[in-house]
Amino acid sequence: xxxLTQPRSVSGSPGQSVTISCxxxxxxVGAYDYVSWYQQHPGKAPKLMIYDVSKRxxxxxxxxxxxxxxxxxxxxxxxxxxxxxxxxxxCSYAGSLRAVFGGGTKxxxx
Amino acid sequence: xxxxxxxxxxxxxxxxxLRLSCAVSGFTFSSYSMNWVRQAPGEGLEWISYTSGxxxxxxxxxxxKGRFTISRDNAKNSLYLQMNSxxxxxxxxxxxxxxxxxxxxxxxxxxxVTVSS
Numbered sequence: 001x002x003x004l005t006q007p008r009s010v011s012g013s014p015g016q017s018v019t020i021s022c023x024x025x026x027x028x029v030g031a032y033d034y035v036s037w038y039q040q041h042p043g044k045a046p047k048l049m050i051y052d053v054s055k056r057x058x059x060x061x062x063x064x065x066x067x068x069x070x071x072x073x074x075x076x077x078x079x080x081x082x083x084x085x086x087x088x089x090x091c092s093y094a095g096s097l098r099a100v101f102g103g104g105t106k107x108x109x110x
Numbered sequence: 111x112x113x114x115x116x117x118x119x120x121x122x123x124x125x126x127x128l129r130l131s132c133a134v135s136g137f138t139f140s141s142y143s144m145n146w147v148r149q150a151p152g153e154g155l156e157w158i159s160y161t162s163g164x165x166x167x168x169x170x171x172x173x174x175k176g177r178f179t180i181s182r183d184n185a186k187n188s189l190y191l192q193m194n195s196x197x198x199x200x201x202x203x204x205x206x207x208x209x210x211x212x213x214x215x216x217x218x219x220x221x222x223v224t225v226s227s
Contacts, residue, residue, distance in 0.1 A: 003154065034213070035212075036212055036214070038155070038214075040155075044219075045205060045217040045218060046147075046155065046205070046214070046217055047217070048209075048213070048214060051212075051215075052213070057215060089154060089155050091157070091212055091214075092212060093211065093212040096169070097167070097169045097211060098157070098160075098169060098171065098211060099157040099160075099211040099212045100157070101147075101154055101157060102154070103154045
């Protein structure tokens with residue numbers, strides 16, 4: 001199972017919005033509404049930010065939103081803040097009770 | 111408070127074995143599926159194994175199938191990963207994570223496994 005494709009890096013200024021894409025195939029992202037997004041600060045464990053494409057766990061700010069179109073899922077962060085600077089990973093169900101992650105995107109807040 | 115604490119990592123030679131543990135607290139362990147996810151140094155996340163709450167359903171990524179074994183002891187609130195025939199490319203931080211394979215809502219802090227001669 002190949003990893004999902006994410007841009008290596010994105011950047012934005014405080015207060016702006018950024019979108020991170022996650023491209024898969026008709027066997028994973030395109031087939032199921034089971035896409036999740038994780039935030040990882042350096043040296044820390046990943047944190048769930050979005051699940052089931054667009055749902056937010058309790059405690060995650062509504063500045064974080066998710067969507068999907070065809071084989072591509074997206075994470076949008078609005079009103080960028082300094083603490084949003086981190087690595088972001090998408091994850092999708094890939095059938096046969098397996099999951100596949102994206103390669104990760106480094107978000108830089110300028 | 112939900113807590114997951116991994117242990118058992120360390121330095122091991124290629125071809126060797128290691129057993130990781132994940133002690134959990136703050137929730138009814140037997141009611142939740144659990145997973146192992148790893149992250150090689152400077153690399154991304156890789157899901158490697160899943161077990162249902164009862165332990166009756168178990169799945170592995172192709173990269174570890176036949177070498178790694180996931181198990182759980184619900185009486186001890188603990189998850190395990192037995193790793194055999196270790197290779198250089200198994201060097202990574204290993205995380206235990208609660209949830210289904212595609213929605214992991216709580217993670218431990220990870221334990222580092224280094225495979226090197």
